[in-house]
Amino acid sequence: MSHNLSKAARPANQTSVFVKRKRMYTFFFLGVIAIMIASSLIANFDYIVGIKSIPKAITWSLTKFIPNSSSWHWLTDEILKALFETALMSVAVTACSAVFAFAFSLLGTRTTKINPLIGRAVRIIASFFRNIPDVAWVLVLFMAFGQNILTGFFALFFVTFGLLTRTFIETIDEISASCVEALHASGANYMQVVFRGIIPSSAAALISWVLYMIETNIRNATLIGIISGTGIGFWFNWFLKSLNYGAAGLTLITIVVLVIAIEITSTQIRRAIL
Amino acid sequence: MRTPFVANHVSAQMGAIGGMEKTRGGKIKTAAHDKSHRIIKLTILALLGLTILGFLTFNYKNLDFFKAVGDTLENLRVMFFTPHYVNIPGGFRGALDQLLITFCMAVLSTVFGSVVAIFVSLFCAKNLSSPKVSSIIKSFVAFIRAVPTILWVLIFVVSAGLGGVSAVIGLTFHSAGYLIKAYAESIEEMDEGTIEALKACGANFWQIVFQAILPSSISYLVAWTFLRFEINFANAVAVGAAAGSGGIGEALYLAGHQYSDPRELGFITYLIVAVVILLEMVATKVKTKVR
Numbered sequence: 001m002s003h004n005l006s007k008a009a010r011p012a013n014q015t016s017v018f019v020k021r022k023r024m025y026t027f028f029f030l031g032v033i034a035i036m037i038a039s040s041l042i043a044n045f046d047y048i049v050g051i052k053s054i055p056k057a058i059t060w061s062l063t064k065f066i067p068n069s070s071s072w073h074w075l076t077d078e079i080l081k082a083l084f085e086t087a088l089m090s091v092a093v094t095a096c097s098a099v100f101a102f103a104f105s106l107l108g109t110r111t112t113k114i115n116p117l118i119g120r121a122v123r124i125i126a127s128f129f130r131n132i133p134d135v136a137w138v139l140v141l142f143m144a145f146g147q148n149i150l151t152g153f154f155a156l157f158f159v160t161f162g163l164l165t166r167t168f169i170e171t172i173d174e175i176s177a178s179c180v181e182a183l184h185a186s187g188a189n190y191m192q193v194v195f196r197g198i199i200p201s202s203a204a205a206l207i208s209w210v211l212y213m214i215e216t217n218i219r220n221a222t223l224i225g226i227i228s229g230t231g232i233g234f235w236f237n238w239f240l241k242s243l244n245y246g247a248a249g250l251t252l253i254t255i256v257v258l259v260i261a262i263e264i265t266s267t268q269i270r271r272a273i274l
Numbered sequence: 275m276r277t278p279f280v281a282n283h284v285s286a287q288m289g290a291i292g293g294m295e296k297t298r299g300g301k302i303k304t305a306a307h308d309k310s311h312r313i314i315k316l317t318i319l320a321l322l323g324l325t326i327l328g329f330l331t332f333n334y335k336n337l338d339f340f341k342a343v344g345d346t347l348e349n350l351r352v353m354f355f356t357p358h359y360v361n362i363p364g365g366f367r368g369a370l371d372q373l374l375i376t377f378c379m380a381v382l383s384t385v386f387g388s389v390v391a392i393f394v395s396l397f398c399a400k401n402l403s404s405p406k407v408s409s410i411i412k413s414f415v416a417f418i419r420a421v422p423t424i425l426w427v428l429i430f431v432v433s434a435g436l437g438g439v440s441a442v443i444g445l446t447f448h449s450a451g452y453l454i455k456a457y458a459e460s461i462e463e464m465d466e467g468t469i470e471a472l473k474a475c476g477a478n479f480w481q482i483v484f485q486a487i488l489p490s491s492i493s494y495l496v497a498w499t500f501l502r503f504e505i506n507f508a509n510a511v512a513v514g515a516a517a518g519s520g521g522i523g524e525a526l527y528l529a530g531h532q533y534s535d536p537r538e539l540g541f542i543t544y545l546i547v548a549v550v551i552l553l554e555m556v557a558t559k560v561k562t563k564v565r
Binding site: 021032035036038039040042043044045046049050052053054056057060061085088089091092094095096127131132133134135136138139140141142143144145146147148149150154203204207210211218219220222223226227233236237240252255256259260263269272273274 | 309310313314317318321322324325327328329331332333334335337339341342343344345346349350353374375378379381382385416417419420421422423424425428429430432433434437438439440442443489508511512513515516517521523526527529530531534536539542543546547550551554
């Protein structure tokens with residue numbers, strides 16, 4: 001009897017694994033489709049217009065974004081200058097916020113915090129800075145700073161500071177915990193723990209995060225430039241709005257070249273240090 | 275000219291024979307001065323140099339810096355401590371509707387992006403496709419990612435008109451580029467033996483995908499997709515503001531640039547922050563659940 005039962009039960013169990021998986025996939029797909037339909041109704045998204053726009057946009061940009069003889073003077077007059085400024089701004093903003101974030105994150109990590117209350121406060125302040133959208137920072141800074149590079153600088157600074165503080169805290173907690181414990185055990189003081197333990201052990205990971213933020217910030221700086229009227233974003237928007245498509249195409253190409261160059265550089269650095 | 279070189283060389287060799295590296299002063303070296311440390315130092319120096327160069331060359335346009343900082347602090351106080359809404363059509367309900375529209379834009383672009391990315395990443399992962407196809411797709415995707423999201427949206431505004439469609443398609447392009455890279459890397463991390471075993475049993479490509487790759491990397495894929503959803507929500511807000519594609523982002527832009535009203539800016543910021551923090555909490559839940 002029992003022999004028969006187990007024989008009958010086994011195939012039933014085996015198929016049920018596959019049936020279960022299939023059922024899970026089906027439910028998942030149906031759920032996604034339902035969400036998609038609801039979302040497209042709310043956001044007023046027309047699938048046909050959307051799909052049609054893709055080939056249209058590609059042929060449009062391939063035919064219009066061709067730099068012509070009159071667009072070349074923009075390259076030397078404005079585009080390269082603005083691109084250079086935006087790139088330097090992204091590097092400067094990331095470097096400055098990294099310094100502040102590092103000092104701040106030391107108060108927030110499990111191993112180096114001075115007391116739990118300050119540690120918790122640091123996390124909340126970092127969360128405040130990174131969760132407020134950069135656009136909101138730009139708009140409120142614009143009221144006082146106006147069409148100035150510092151508007152974008154401070155907006156990116158606040159968001160990057162919040163993001164890097166969180167990632168620095170997590171990275172330091174992950175990498176340096178054991179060596180900090182060893183240093184504490186051998187009687188090292190706070191400064192010795194920081195300079196002999198944390199910086200040597202997690203410097204590579206922290207630099208890797210900083211490089212990643214530089215990449216992100218160049219893209220964000222373009223967007224912020226459109227709102228604050230500065231840098232390369234402003235020029236792209238202006239060329240597009242004034243129907244100067246040749247110069248807009250030229251701007252697009254220079255941005256792509258810059259972003260890819262920075263990505264390759266930071267990948268190389270990361271490969272060498274990690 | 276040659277003697278110092280030889281002397282250096284000999285002393286270095288003697289140091290190596292002695293088993294301990296010594297500094298010029300004769301102290302034992304305690305820190306490892308390998309290639310990695312040198313590159314870290316060089317990187318920091320380069321960043322420092324570029325930062326200083328930046329601050330020296332920026333065009334500050336005769337800004338009265340301290341006055342601007344003072345005004346900003348006052349604006350921030352008004353913004354965060356006395357939020358109100360007067361200009362949003364439909365009041366509080368209207369603002370929530372705008373927020374929902376932005377949320378749905380993020381949902382649509384994330385799902386479109388991940389559907390495209392799932393298929394493309396199969397041909398992009400080195401362990402599933404040929405090295406040639408993989409590197410062609412990878413460089414094409416690098417190009418897509420190099421164009422900032424907002425520029426994709428602005429390009430699509432020209433062909434699809436201003437509004438939800440151009441925003442969603444523009445956001446989709448960048449998310450697809452991001453997710454293809456992330457998915458392909460997750461698939462590449464997979465155990466080679468599983469694929470080999472299935473191949474040996476005579477499984478075809480789609481059987482390998484559905485029986486080996488999806489089940490074993492699904493947790494990474496879900497985590498990456500949700501991370502991208504968080505980014506897409508922030509991007510949908512930003513795009514609404516910078517391109518005027520509607521949603522809460524456009525309301526934010528109008529409050530800042532059209533009405534110059536920090537109080538309304540504060541109200542809308544609070545709404546957005548509430549959603550972002552909610553998403554962050556869900557993301558932490560999702561991460562612990564799938565791992």
